[in-house]
Amino acid sequence: MLSLMYVSRAEPGITPEDVKGLAHRAAENNARRRVTGLLAYNSLSFMQLLEGEGAAVLETMRGIERDSRHSGITYIRQDERENRECPDWSMRSLLTPLAGVRSATVFTGTLPPQMELDTKILFTSFASSLTAEQARHHAEQSDRVMGRQREAGND
Numbered sequence: 001m002l003s004l005m006y007v008s009r010a011e012p013g014i015t016p017e018d019v020k021g022l023a024h025r026a027a028e029n030n031a032r033r034r035v036t037g038l039l040a041y042n043s044l045s046f047m048q049l050l051e052g053e054g055a056a057v058l059e060t061m062r063g064i065e066r067d068s069r070h071s072g073i074t075y076i077r078q079d080e081r082e083n084r085e086c087p088d089w090s091m092r093s094l095l096t097p098l099a100g101v102r103s104a105t106v107f108t109g110t111l112p113p114q115m116e117l118d119t120k121i122l123f124t125s126f127a128s129s130l131t132a133e134q135a136r137h138h139a140e141q142s143d144r145v146m147g148r149q150r151e152a153g154n155d
Contacts, residue, residue, distance in 0.1 A: 002054040003081040004061060005122065007047045008070040016041070016095050022069070023093030031090040035060050038086050038111075040126055042096040046070055047126040049119065051084050076122065085115040096127035104128050 019041045030036065035052040048064075050057045065073060086092065089112070096107070108124050 001051060001081055001084065002057045002078070003049065003051045003085070004057050004078045005047070005049045005076040005119070006061075006064075007045055007074050007076060007126070009045055009072045010041065010043075011069050011071065014041075014069055018069070019093055019095065023091050027089075027091040030060065033060060035091075036084050036086045036089055037091055038089060038123065039091060039093045040096055040123055041093065042126065042129060045126075047076075047123065049086065049123075051081065051086065081116075083114065085119055086112050087114065088112070094123075094127065 019039070023039050026039065030050075030052075033052065033056040035050055035056050037048060037050045040047045050060055064070075094107075094110070104124050104127070107127050108120055111120050111123060
């Protein structure tokens with residue numbers, strides 16, 4: 001069975017609702033081809049795992065390469081695996097980035113239990129990556145929380 005993973009840059013203006021619709025249509029198409037996988041979107045980029053019979057996965061990928069909603073495809077992995085990592089998902093989408101205490105642990109817990117460790121690490125790392133603006137926003141939120149906790153301790 002072929003396992004293929006890639007990342008790409010999302011075109012500006014894509015919304016989480018667009019991604020949910022895209023994943024829904026992909027799930028319908030993939031079910032017909034017996035392709036399974038996972039699509040993650042972090043408001044800047046996509047990361048996707050496709051798995052199944054080689055010709056079906058490559059045909060699916062050719063369609064993705066022509067899709068104008070993203071560009072700059074970089075292949076992370078294309079290899080043969082014994083078992084599917086997402087056997088029950090014709091295409092599931094996960095919206096990220098993660099922020100907050102234990103969010104990566106929670107995210108990893110939502111991945112299929114049979115998913116290989118290397119794949120879990122890749123998706124969790126992708127989901128945890130923040131743009132500079134997101135990192136600033138997260139830091140500002142953390143500073144506000146810490147300030148409130150300090151003030152509460154001084155009362």
